[in-house]
Amino acid sequence: MRSDEMTDPVQLRGARPDDTEALLHLWTGLVTYHRTLERVRPSRWSGPVEETLRPLLAQVWAAPDRYALFIAEVAGDRIGFVRVSLADDGPCPARIDTLFVGGAFRGKRVGFRLLERACAWCRERDATEVCVEFIAPNDLAREFYEHAGFLPLLSTFMRRL
Numbered sequence: 355m356r357s358d359e360m361t362d363p364v365q366l367r368g369a370r371p372d373d374t375e376a377l378l379h380l381w382t383g384l385v386t387y388h389r390t391l392e393r394v395r396p397s398r399w400s401g402p403v404e405e406t407l408r409p410l411l412a413q414v415w416a417a418p419d420r421y422a423l424f425i426a427e428v429a430g431d432r433i434g435f436v437r438v439s440l441a442d443d444g445p446c447p448a449r450i451d452t453l454f455v456g457g458a459f460r461g462k463r464v465g466f467r468l469l470e471r472a473c474a475w476c477r478e479r480d481a482t483e484v485c486v487e488f489i490a491p492n493d494l495a496r497e498f499y500e501h502a503g504f505l506p507l508l509s510t511f512m513r514r515l
C-alpha cells in the first residue's frame with residue numbers, strides 16, 4: 355500500500371480506456387437504481403444499457419479536451435465515478451453528466467470529492483458555471499446537489515406522441 359493510501363483509503367484519479375468494463379459495471383448500477391425510481395422512461399433510454407453507455411465512454415477517450423471522467427478507488431476497486439464535459443449548448447459552459455458512488459461507500463464524502471474534482475476540471479478550462487441534470491424523483495441527488503451549492507434551474511417534462 356502506498357503511503358497516501360494509508361492516510362486516505364479513497365483515491366481519485368483520471369479514468370483510462372482500460373477502466374471501460376469496470377465503469378460499465380458501475381454505470382449499469384446507476385441505471386438500475388434510476389429504474390427503481392423513474393415514473394417515465396423516454397424511448398431513447400429504453401435500449402440495452404451497455405449499448406447506450408459504451409459510446410459515452412468512447413467519447414471521453416476520444417476527446418479529453420471536452421470530456422473528463424474521474425474514478426474513486428479503494429484498494430484498487432473502483433467504487434464511484436464522475437463524468438463531466440464542456441458544453442456549447444445548454445445554459446452552462448460545463449455539465450456534470452453523471453456522478454455515482456456505490457451503495458456501500460455513500461455518506462463518506464466520496465461523492466463530494468468527485469464533484470469537487472469535476473468542478474476543478476471545469477474551472478481549469480475557464481468555465482464559470484456548471485449544470486447538472488438528474489431524474490425528477492431522485493431526491494437523494496437533489497439534496498446532495500443543493501447541499502453542494504447548486505440551485506434548481508430547469509424542469510424537463512415529456513409526453514408521448
Ligand SMILES: CC(C)(COP(=O)(O)OP(=O)(O)OC[C@H]1O[C@@H](n2cnc3c(N)ncnc32)[C@H](O)[C@@H]1OP(=O)(O)O)[C@@H](O)C(=O)NCCC(=O)NCCS
Pocket residue numbers: 384387451452453454455456459460461462463464465466467486487488492493494495497498501502
Ligand atoms: C448522490 C451521491 C453521488 C452522493 O454521494 P455520497 O458519497 O453519498 O455523498 P457525500 O458523502 O460525499 O456527501 C457530501 C455532503 O452532502 C451531504 N449529503 C449527501 N447526500 C445527501 C442527502 N441525500 N441529503 C442531504 N445531504 C446529503 C452529506 O451529508 C455531505 O455533507 P457534508 O459536506 O456537510 O459532510 C450518491 O448518493 C449516489 O451515487 N447516488 C446514486 C446516483 C445518483 O443519484 N447520482 C446523481 C445523478 S447525476
